[in-house]
Amino acid sequence: xxxxxxxxxxxxxxxxxxxxxxxxxxxxxxxxxxxxxxxxxxxxxxxxxxxxxxxxxxxxxxxxxxxxxxxxxxxxxxxxxxxxxxxxxxxxxxxxxxxxxxxxxxxxxxxxxxxxxxxxxxxxxxxxxxxxxxxxxxxxxxxxxxxxxxxxxxxxxxxxxxxxxxxxxxxxxxxxxxxxxxxxxxxxxxxxxxxxxxxxxxxxxxxxxxxxxxxxxxxxxxxxxxxxxxxxxxxxxxxxxxxxxxxxxxxxxxxxxxxxxxxxxxxxxxxxxxxxxxxxxxxxxxxxxxxxxxxxxxxxxxxxxxxxxxxxxx
Numbered sequence: 001x002x003x004x005x006x007x008x009x010x011x012x013x014x015x016x017x018x019x020x021x022x023x024x025x026x027x028x029x030x031x032x033x034x035x036x037x038x039x040x041x042x043x044x045x046x047x048x049x050x051x052x053x054x055x056x057x058x059x060x061x062x063x064x065x066x067x068x069x070x071x072x073x074x075x076x077x078x079x080x081x082x083x084x085x086x087x088x089x090x091x092x093x094x095x096x097x098x099x100x101x102x103x104x105x106x107x108x109x110x111x112x113x114x115x116x117x118x119x120x121x122x123x124x125x126x127x128x129x130x131x132x133x134x135x136x137x138x139x140x141x142x143x144x145x146x147x148x149x150x151x152x153x154x155x156x157x158x159x160x161x162x163x164x165x166x167x168x169x170x171x172x173x174x175x176x177x178x179x180x181x182x183x184x185x186x187x188x189x190x191x192x193x194x195x196x197x198x199x200x201x202x203x204x205x206x207x208x209x210x211x212x213x214x215x216x217x218x219x220x221x222x223x224x225x226x227x228x229x230x231x232x233x234x235x236x237x238x239x240x241x242x243x244x245x246x247x248x249x250x251x252x253x254x255x256x257x258x259x260x261x262x263x264x265x266x267x268x269x270x271x272x273x274x275x276x277x278x279x280x281x282x283x284x285x286x287x288x289x290x291x292x293x294x295x296x297x298x299x300x301x302x303x304x305x306x307x308x309x310x311x312x313x314x
Contacts, residue, residue, distance in 0.1 A: 253292020
């Protein structure tokens, strides 16, 4: 087990997943899905659960409602051995819910943010930061309560000696108001996918996006799905090929699983290229089961899947 401890802060919601859907939705009409799964959702929680399954000691700071979905989230995180002592339960706000319609490699999501929007900087245990080695946050645009303090959060973490990572995810408003000039200097690993970094920088190619962020970012990690992953650091790019397989179920949480594989490898002191490969492997394995955490029971089973499904020995 990795003896470096990670604090994850961010959104918490359940996912209601519909698979094998007969057609696209049409207003005024009903369609059918042959399969439905209730799963731990949210980018931050999937990252935390899978990171813990890979052997890194992980704690979560977030907010749920005092309801059945909140209980489900806490139970799932406990089952994944994630410390939940820093999670608040609100009597005023409901737990967030995302309904996901899966269509092969793509999907459509509808999210009710609920309690996750009301996590604020005062809920962050700054006094506990010396207990941790790394801070991770996902889904910046869904966390309205933290947005105005995002720079303070990452600066404080760096000042306390933590390494840091950030995955802003997609902006539902498609406005992309993220203060990257002020925030990214305090982020060791900025981890968007390709569509997100192009939207954020208003560019059409990765090279253009890297040029926009170069003066502010440390290391940029771009997830590119079945095209693998690319890292950029101060003018130099590095690419790692994907792990392709024939066991695809859905792509829910594949990017968050990539993040978990990458950060787990980084905290073991491995070089950047190895970290990219570890991220690609975790992302690929994630797609072999429904939901973002279904493929990550524990490290022995993860290692067995890597060997059996992808012919990778770890």
